[in-house]
Amino acid sequence: MKTTRYANSRQKACQQCSAAKAKCDRKPTGCSRCSQRNISCVYPQVAHSRSQTPSQSEANPQSPESLPDMLTLSSGSRLSTHGGDEWAHAISRAQPMSEREYVNVNTNTAPVPVEHRLNQTPATSEDAGLDFSNLDLFCPINVDEITTRWMNPYIPVPGQHIKQYPAGVSAFIFRTLKSYTAIAARGRRILPFIHHTQISGSPVGSPLTTCLSLIRICETSLPGSEATAMMMIQREMQNIIESSTGYDDLCLLGAFQAYLIYCLVLFFRLDPGTTTHLRPAMMSLQTLAHLSSKQGLICMADQQRTRPRWEEWIVTDIKRRTLYVMYLFDSVLSAQEDVPTFLGTELSGIPAAASKSLWQAPTRSIWEREYNIHLAEWTEKGLTIDELWPIPEDMDEPSIAKRRRRVDHWLEDIDEFGTMLYAVTVCTHGG
Incomplete structure (x- = not known):
């Protein structure tokens, strides 16, 4: 063309x-x-x-002879690829992908059925002008408690409630997060806390784009190369922390997601079950969660029962989903270290995962239509995460019945991520 x-x-x-x-x-x-x-x-x-001649356009960019000595990552960091021709070739395959490639990277695997993705397609010209500036958001919680969450098992705080996960629930969380690691490394599907517009719209060199490219080496790495992969990932994690003060809100959100993915990869794939180096990483991850959440977790328009901008809604739902995954991962690490996990009461009042219709809406116009339906159906505010927690002892029967009706309504249109959250909470706390 x-x-x-x-x-x-x-x-x-x-x-x-x-x-x-x-x-x-x-x-x-x-x-x-x-x-x-x-x-x-x-x-x-x-x-x-x-x-352009075929010889120019069809040259093999992945031949070891054409590889540079260094692999350039985000924020100007450069990592050596002198681990041998095979290792360099594996790294050369870790290239940024479009959304279509991300979903169907393995040509031997049947594409995800269209009906399972609400006819989701790569961003069209309608959505090419996504504007994430001047977002009208606010944060209704004390985010400082997110930063200090790692201290909870060691310093008693009044009002803490230990989550008594049944063995089956703990195993379910472990296997679910492990599957997220495989999804990220293989690139066949989009992780449930990454929005499809991030795949098609994140700039080259951003923390999330770099992460989704870099971790693909975990799928193609050769035996004995795990130590090199760990070194590269840990160096990029350090780069994120050192650069975080200069990130804008959108880049900071991507950094939060990327750092969480790196932690999952380290724990479930490169150094299975080891938490020695991950506990300090979790402290840094919770700091990134604090910084990102501080910029806003709820759209101001939601408080006024009006429709927000699509960009505002995308950012807030991504943040909340990423937070919930981080809290579940924290429970896995705590179980490995044999320390208690506490109910995240600091998140009380923020919305639960949004409906499938809203999360998977492929275009702005479809999302606006679905949000109008959402406003009509939810005359009060939408379901909040604490409504999935234990029923307070002082709650009367009419209030309990109302709460259960709201949960039932929420369950009518949730995706697999929402189903997972419900399974964890209902099997732990009852409902």
Whole structure:
């Protein structure tokens, strides 16, 4: 397809400024905006025209001879690939993917049925203009309690409630999170706490994009290469922490997700069952959760019973889902260390996972239609996560009946992630 007369002008801004709809001074060595934020400045490549010869367009980019000595990651970090030609070749396969490639990366596997993804397709021109600036959000909880959660088993706090997970529930959480690790490494599906617009819209070099590319080496690594993979992942985790103060809200959210995925990969795949190096990592992960949550967990429009912008809703539901996965992972680590896990009362009042219709809506217009239906059906606020917790002893029968009706309503249209949350809570606390 020929490039249009607008193609060059549209590609002058770097990926990061383009995603943020910000002015870019387009310095060849890196724009000023990216330099101030200490993030990688990447300029998009100009698409080739049909006049390109087959020998040019079909050259094998993955041959070991064409690999650079260093693998460039986000925020300017560079990791050595001198672990041998086989290891370098495995790394060369870890390239950023489009949403379609992410879902159907294995051509020998049948694509996910369309009906299972609400006719989800890669972002269309309608959604190419997603604007994540000026989000009207607020945080209704004390996020400082997220940062200090790791201290709960060691320093008693009034009002703490130990979660007595039955053995079957603990095994269920363990196997579910382990499956998330396999999903991430294989790239056949989108993780349930990553929104499809992040796959198609995250700029090259962002923490999440780097993560989804880097962890693919875990699927193709050779025996004995686990130590090298661990070194690379741990170095990227350190890079995220060092760069987090310069991230904007959207990049910080991606960093939170990426750091959680790295922790899952380390625990379930590269160093199974070992928590020695993961407890400090969990402290850093909870700090990232605190910083991201502080920017807002609920849309202001939701409080006014009006429809928020799609971008606002996407960001808040991603944050909440990622938080819930982090809390479940914390319970797995606590079980491994034989320390108690406490009910996350600091999350009380924030919404539970949203409906399948809203989460999987492929376009803005479909999401707006579904949200209008949501507002009509939920005349009061939507279900909150604490409504899945133990029923208070002082709650009267009419209130208990009302609560159960709300949970039943929520169960009518939840995806597999919501089903998992319900299974964990109902088998632990009853309902």
